Amino acid sequence: MGTPTKQHSFLYRNGLGLLFSALFIVTLFAQAITGFYEHNSELEQDHAASIGFVEYLNSGHFISATFENFESEFLQMALYVILTVGLRQKGSAESKSLDEPEEVDREPKPGPDAPWPVRKGGVVLKLYENSLFIVFAILFLVSWCLHLYGSWIDHNEQQVLNGQPTDTVANYLTQANFWFETFQNWQSEFLSIASIVLLTIFLRQKGSPESKPVDAPHSETGK
Missing domain, CATH: 1.20.5 (Single alpha-helices involved in coiled-coils or other helix-helix interfaces)
Incomplete structure (x- = not known):
């Protein structure tokens, strides 16, 4: 039994x-x-x-602040998902092995327990194979547009309060404010990815799936 x-x-x-x-x-x-x-x-x-x-x-104040953060998180996840397919980092728990084949790279096989797109095959399967990146990319684009909309509305509200003329979206995109909001969030996300990729080479957290085993050598790549 x-x-x-x-x-x-x-x-x-x-x-x-x-x-x-x-x-x-x-x-x-x-x-x-x-x-x-x-x-x-x-x-x-x-x-x-x-x-x-x-x-x-x-209000533009709330919409801008909210989706400004969502945008950077979804960008981080989209890039992380797609770039870890082909790029490696020796010794990192966040990287695939430098030489050994990985389970995530095997060709999907239809079976009774496989998700419906795998059993369907064809274009549906091709989309499903990349669905995680696709959804994160769409969420990033939607969040970026809403961040822009909220930031533009908030900017024009300030312009009215200051007795200044309002700007079109196109004009606002040429100004530094929106891009300052954007890049200050993007750089923090890139820093966090670099940190987890590089720090897992040398540091450990027992029991965490984001860490290598405590006794694993620094040169060991992957979990």
């Missing part, structure tokens, strides 16, 4: 996703509350009328 399958609770099976989803919701709400008070403080300094919380959620 085979070993019986151990039964785990729903929380045990889904703890990682549930925890980070909860942290996301809590911190997004905290951002909205603190941003609401910050924005109204700025309006008060400009001798403008304050706005309500629901109105703030539709």
Whole structure:
């Protein structure tokens, strides 16, 4: 007789996703509350009328700040997913092996337990083979557009308060403000990727799937 399958609770099976989803919701709400008070403080300094919380959620200030961060995270994930296909880093837990074949590179085989696109084959399978990158890339583009929209709206609100003419989206794209917001987030994401790739060469965290085994040599590549 085979070993019986151990039964785990729903929380045990889904703890990682549930925890980070909860942290996301809590911190997004905290951002909205603190941003609401910050924005109204700025309006008060400009001798403008304050706005309500629901109105703030539709403001350029909130939309820009929110999707500015989403954008950089999705860019990080899209690049990380696609670049780790072909690029290597000797000794890193985040890299595929320099020479050995990897399980993720094997050709998909249809079977009763395989996802539907694998059983379907053809174009559907080709899309599914790259679906993680595709979705992250789409989420990045959508977030970038919403960041631009929110930043443009917020910029024009400031222009009106200062008695200055408003700008079109095209004109706003030629100004430094939007790109300053963009690059200050992008560079932090690239730094975080470089950090996890390089630090896992020499440092360890016992029990973490993001680390090599504690006794693994520094030169060992992959987990």
